[in-house]
Amino acid sequence: MYNSRHSGFSRGIALLNLGAIVVLGLSIAELGLKFWDRDSETKPGSVEQTGIGQQPAPSTSYRIEQIVSAHLFGHEVEAQAIAVEAPETQLRLRLLGVVASDDATLSRALVARDSAPTRSYAVGELVDKTDAKIHAIESTRVLLERNGRLESLPIVRPDMSSKVSSLTIAPQEQDSTVSGAGEEQSAKSD
Numbered sequence: 562m563y564n565s566r567h568s569g570f571s572r573g574i575a576l577l578n579l580g581a582i583v584v585l586g587l588s589i590a591e592l593g594l595k596f597w598d599r600d601s602e603t604k605p606g607s608v609e610q611t612g613i614g615q616q617p618a619p620s621t622s623y624r625i626e627q628i629v630s631a632h633l634f635g636h637e638v639e640a641q642a643i644a645v646e647a648p649e650t651q652l653r654l655r656l657l658g659v660v661a662s663d664d665a666t667l668s669r670a671l672v673a674r675d676s677a678p679t680r681s682y683a684v685g686e687l688v689d690k691t692d693a694k695i696h697a698i699e700s701t702r703v704l705l706e707r708n709g710r711l712e713s714l715p716i717v718r719p720d721m722s723s724k725v726s727s728l729t730i731a732p733q734e735q736d737s738t739v740s741g742a743g744e745e746q747s748a749k750s751d
Contacts, residue, residue, distance in 0.1 A: 596628055645697075650705055650712035652691055657717055661700040668698035672714070 658671040673679040693705040
């Protein structure tokens with residue numbers, strides 16, 4: 562009984578898929594006709610003249626306005642970055658890295674607390690053993706919400722200027738012990 566009901570269900574799904582493919586194909590064909598109609602129809606009474614052996618020049622007039630107004634890739638949205646003034650947090654936290662995205666569900670922050678292991682946090686999560694919740698993740702800081710107020714946790718950027726030292730290469734001098742040993746060896750072999 563189960564198998565016959567299951568196979569009927571599978572046939573129903575297959576028919577729905579087939580119907581969806583047909584509708585999609587018709588929609589694509591209609592869209593193609595709409596945008597690639599090149600006004601190739603000649604006006605009544607006019608004749609295109611071509612020389613012997615020449616083909617008429619292809620029509621390159623597309624309806625650019627229609628293509629642009631179709632918003633094939635969506636509407637442009639202006640980024641509305643709202644600068645939030647938030648004092649730096651007094652919590653003993655370090656922001657070691659971020660993955661910032663326009664989609665807050667994809668953003669992550671790498672936060673270290675004292676000697677505890679570094680942990681990844683998403684927007685809305687509570688930071689371990691604190692009363693701070695991740696409010697927003699930006700490219701250079703994380704906004705924390707504590708007691709209804711926003712605080713910022715800036716990213717830790719190591720000072721690399723002290724790590725770089727000048728490197729001086731002294732001119733190479735010929736090592737007399739090496740050349741002398743080679744001469745002694747060649748003298749012994751004679």
